Every structure is written in structure tokens, then in C-alpha cells.
Amino acid sequence: xxxxxxxxxxxxxxxxxxxxxxxxxxxxxxxxxxxxxxxxxxxxxxxxxxxxxxxxxxxxxxxxxxxxxxxxxxxxxxxxxxxxxxxxxxxxxxxxxxxxxxxxxxxxxxxxxxxxxx
Amino acid sequence: xxxxxxxxxxxxxxxxxxxxxxxxxxxxxxxxxxxxxxxxxxxxxxxxxxxxxxxxxxxxxxxxxxxxxxxxxxxxxxxxxxxxxxxxxxxxxxxxxxxxxxxxxxxxxxxxxxxxxxxxxxxxxxxxxxxxxxxxxxxxxxxxxxxxxxxxxxxxxxx
Numbered sequence: 001x002x003x004x005x006x007x008x009x010x011x012x013x014x015x016x017x018x019x020x021x022x023x024x025x026x027x028x029x030x031x032x033x034x035x036x037x038x039x040x041x042x043x044x045x046x047x048x049x050x051x052x053x054x055x056x057x058x059x060x061x062x063x064x065x066x067x068x069x070x071x072x073x074x075x076x077x078x079x080x081x082x083x084x085x086x087x088x089x090x091x092x093x094x095x096x097x098x099x100x101x102x103x104x105x106x107x108x109x110x111x112x113x114x115x116x117x118x
Numbered sequence: 119x120x121x122x123x124x125x126x127x128x129x130x131x132x133x134x135x136x137x138x139x140x141x142x143x144x145x146x147x148x149x150x151x152x153x154x155x156x157x158x159x160x161x162x163x164x165x166x167x168x169x170x171x172x173x174x175x176x177x178x179x180x181x182x183x184x185x186x187x188x189x190x191x192x193x194x195x196x197x198x199x200x201x202x203x204x205x206x207x208x209x210x211x212x213x214x215x216x217x218x219x220x221x222x223x224x225x226x227x228x229x230x231x232x233x234x235x236x237x238x239x240x241x242x243x244x245x246x247x248x249x250x251x252x253x254x255x256x257x258x259x260x261x262x263x264x265x266x267x268x269x270x271x272x273x274x275x276x277x
Contacts, residue, residue, distance in 0.1 A: 031228075032228060033228055033229075033231050033233075034227070034228035034229055035172070035228070035229055035231050035233030035234060035237060036231075036233065037228075038168050038171065038172065038233070038237050039233055039236070039237050039240065043160070043161075043164065049228075051227070051228045053139070053227050053228070054139070054140060054143075055139065055142065055143060055227050055228060055229070056228065058142070058143030058144075058146065058147065058171065059143075059171070059228070061143075061146075061147055061150070061167075062143075062146050062147070062150065062164065062167040062168050062170075062171050063164065063168065064160070064164055079140060087147075
């Protein structure tokens with residue numbers, strides 16, 4: 001699925017100007033705890049979060065997240081959007097709750113990441 | 119430039135300020151860009167960046183600021199984070215997932231849930247922590263440049 005499809009499904013608006021709608025997304029991870037994102041997210045994983053501070057973009061950058069969805073209609077502060085643009089991380093906002101956003105994307109075929117027990 | 123052929127270690131260091139959450143993470147971004155520009159494989163850059171970020175956040179949150187350094191030498195990347203903060207009272211407890219001494223204000227940022235040191239350990243091939251109460255903490259994490267047996271492949275998209 002591409003980011004353009006995700007935007008349609010979530011009825012989302014763009015936050016950053018340079019938005020590559022063709023970014024390919026296969027998996028997603030939803031969290032308000034950035035340490036969990038750092039621990040578990042794989043490169044290429046869409047990040048879904050309800051937090052809006054600048055550390056969200058720092059985290060997205062270090063784990064190689066291709067795009068960020070802000071849920072619950074919470075608009076990030078200017079410094080977060082500025083950093084998203086600087087780091088070229090497409091960011092979108094939806095008024096849907098995290099649960100609904102995840103459910104809709106799962107239904108549409110986005111996969112979770114899953115721990116494999118060794 | 120092939121970093122593996124360097125005779126002298128490549129070292130850069132950055133100062134991090136206490137409780138500066140606007141700047142926190144800049145060091146991790148800087149180091150990642152530097153490693154990328156040196157031709158280090160993306161997965162290694164990613165690991166080094168995550169380790170740096172968590173170490174940097176620890177120095178910002180707990181350590182009263184400090185210095186974070188990146189050293190590239192031979193077959194390894196070494197991240198060193200040194201602070202002159204209060205020290206860690208019980209290192210084995212601090213290594214446990216979920217153990218935290220961070221205040222609620224830090225949790226509101228998405229950190230401080232007791233995952234910092236466990237995450238650093240997860241993405242490092244070697245980890246040493248020297249700490250003394252009232253004097254500070256120095257963390258030294260090594261990430262090997264070659265493929266390791268413990269590659270972080272325990273997670274993958276479900277088929």
C-alpha cells in the first residue's frame with residue numbers, strides 16, 4: 001500500500017509540504033511510547049502515534065520510519081513539523097482514534113510487526 | 119573513503135545539555151548522517167543511531183547533560199556517553215525492562231518507561247557501564263561492523 005491510500009483510508013490531511021504519496025508501506029506500529037518504537041519498529045514501518053512533540057520525529061528518523069500518522073486530531077507544534085520537513089519524513093494527521101486508525105489500516109492489509117520467539 | 123582501511127580512529131563528540139528536549143536527539147541524527155556518509159551499511163547506522171539516542175536521552179534526563187562520542191576504529195563503532203550526574207544506584211535493576219526513576223514529565227514525551235538501557239543492550243554487541251554515586255556514569259557501547267550472530271532479526275513482518 002502507498003501513503004496516498006493510507007491518507008484516503010484515514011481521511012487524513014498532510015502536515016509536511018514535501019509529501020511523497022507513493023511511499024510504499026507494508027507494516028505499521030502504533031505507540032505513544034517512543035522507547036517501544038525504538039525497541040520494536042523495523043525499517044520501513046509506518047509509525048502511528050498520539051504524541052506530537054519533536055522527539056517523535058527524532059525517533060522516526062533513527063528507526064528509518066518512512067511516514068508518521070498523528071491520530072486523535074492532535075496537531076503537532078511547529079518545531080515537530082519543521083523537523084519532519086528537514087528530515088523529509090512525510091507526516092499526516094487524522095481525527096480518528098488510534099484504535100480506529102489501526103483497525104482500518106489492518107483491514108486494508110497493512111501488517112503488524114511481530115516478535116518471533118527464539 | 120573506506121572507514122575499515124583507516125589507520126587512525128575516527129572520533130567525533132557532541133555535548134548534550136540537561137533537560138534540553140528540543141535539541142535532544144540531534145547527536146543521534148548527526149552520528150547517523152556521519153556513518154551513512156562513510157559508507158557504513160544502513161542497518162549498522164540504524165543500530166548506532168538508536169544506541170546514541172537512548173544514551174543521549176539518559177544524559178539529558180538523568181545525567182545533568184554530558185558528552186556523547188562516536189568512535190569508528192577497525193571492526194567496530196563505539197558510542198561513549200559520559201555524564202557527571204548522580205550515578206546509577208543499582209545497574210542490574212536499571213537494566214531491567216520497565217524499571218525507571220524518570221518523572222512523569224519525561225513519560226509525557228514518550229520516554230522514561232524503563233526501556234533506555236535495555237534498548238541500548240539490545241542493539242549493542244558489547245556494553246560496559248561504569249558508574250559511581252554522586253560522580254557520574256560512563257556508558258560504552260560497541261557495535262561491530264561485520265555481521266554478527268545476534269543480528270537484530272528477531273522481528274519481521276508477518277508473512
